[in-house]
Amino acid sequence: MKRKLATYTLAACSLSLSGPLFATSLDVNVKDAQGNALADAAVYVEPLDGSFPARPKPAEIEQKNRKFMPLMTVIQTGSEIAFPNNDTVRHHVYSFSPAKPFELKLYSGTPGNPVLFDKPGTVVIGCNIHDRMVAYIQVVNTPYFGKTNETGKVRISDLPAGKYRLKAWHPQLLSGATMPEPEIAISKQDVAVSIALSPAADNKPH
């Protein structure tokens, strides 16, 4: 008898999960102004009602072969990033970006404390010693984000039903290009959206 009761409880539990908590996936395809797939675009959706769970997760940007890896990192506001130096040369990591100005003075190995990113926005980091080193951090006010792969695609999973603003950021936007920010509705079906960069105003053909 006891065994049977347990089975009923389990069934009731899975039923409620497919109700209001139903979550689905959003597939986003990002292209440049010429229609080519755009890799390393930060893609995120902000719930229009402003409610979302805070799920800050630590991230890492390593320095290897005089490069930052990865090139693009997306994190929720309130997350920390560690900057381990896995090269034999020393690096001096800095940012002048308003969302997070900081510097980690010349070091090798792992610096003492990770850096906390407590404001949303774009953070461009460089190295004082090696001018070519660059990486981008998009700090977003939402736990629902990802970045595009080599084919310009990203899937954001476990999205609760609701209305969202879809946003994307890519280094090409630094030159004045723009990206549309469509409103999307997530209900009980997976959604696919395509967005494309528009060229900067002064680059448009006449």
Ligand SMILES: [Cu+2]
């Ligand atoms: Cu360096």
